[in-house]
Amino acid sequence: MNANLTSLFWKGFSVSSCTEMTPDTLLIRLQPLTSQPPCCRGCNRSTPHIHDTSLRRVRERELLNRKVFLDVPVRRLCCSSCGIMTEKIDWLPERQRYTSTLSAWVESLARLLPIKHVASLTGLHWHTVKNIDHRRLLREVHEPPRHRLRRLMMDEFALFKGHRYATVVADADTQQVLWVGEGRSRAAFRPFFTWLGPEGCAAI
Numbered sequence: 001m002n003a004n005l006t007s008l009f010w011k012g013f014s015v016s017s018c019t020e021m022t023p024d025t026l027l028i029r030l031q032p033l034t035s036q037p038p039c040c041r042g043c044n045r046s047t048p049h050i051h052d053t054s055l056r057r058v059r060e061r062e063l064l065n066r067k068v069f070l071d072v073p074v075r076r077l078c079c080s081s082c083g084i085m086t087e088k089i090d091w092l093p094e095r096q097r098y099t100s101t102l103s104a105w106v107e108s109l110a111r112l113l114p115i116k117h118v119a120s121l122t123g124l125h126w127h128t129v130k131n132i133d134h135r136r137l138l139r140e141v142h143e144p145p146r147h148r149l150r151r152l153m154m155d156e157f158a159l160f161k162g163h164r165y166a167t168v169v170a171d172a173d174t175q176q177v178l179w180v181g182e183g184r185s186r187a188a189f190r191p192f193f194t195w196l197g198p199e200g201c202a203a204i
Ligand SMILES: [Zn+2]
Pocket: 040, 041, 042, 043, 044, 045, 079, 080, 081, 082, 083, 085
C-alpha cells in the first residue's frame, strides 16, 4: 500500500506488511513514521527519547468485508516533564483493544440496532459493543437538572416477558427519562428520590 494513503488512516504510522490470518481476516503490521517524533500522552509535547516499545494487537474497522487486526508498536517515552510515559496515538485510546474508527462505527450502528445485532454484524463480543455504546451515552447524555423538575410521570414495564418489573420515571414536561430501576415497589424507586434530594422533592 502507498504510505501516503495509509497515513490517512493511521496518523504517525505506515504499513510495514499485510498478511491473511484466515481467509476473512487481515493482519496489518504498522511501523512508526520516522519523520514524526512521538508525542507524550501526559503533556502532548513531542520527544525523540524512546524508553521502550511494545506491540499491541487491536481490532480495526472492517476493510472490504475482511476483519482487520493491527499490530501497533506503541512506544514509551522519556519525557522531560512527565517521566516515562506512553505516546499519544490519536486514533488509539489507551488500554483499548480497538481503534477510534471502529468505536465510531459501532456507535453509529448501535444508534440504529440492538446491541445483539451489532455484535453479530461486526463479530465483536456483546460486552465490547455494550461498553462502546455506554461510553457514547456517558459522553452525550447529561444528568437532568434536578432543580428544574416540576412534574413527574412514572410507569412500570415487564422484564424478560416474566414476573420481574422495572419502574421508569420521566420528566412530564420534557418527556426525558430520568431514572430506570428494577422492581416496582416503593423501595425500588427510593434511590430516585434520594437522587432528587429534599429540595427537589419539595418542588414537585
Ligand atoms: Zn510529557
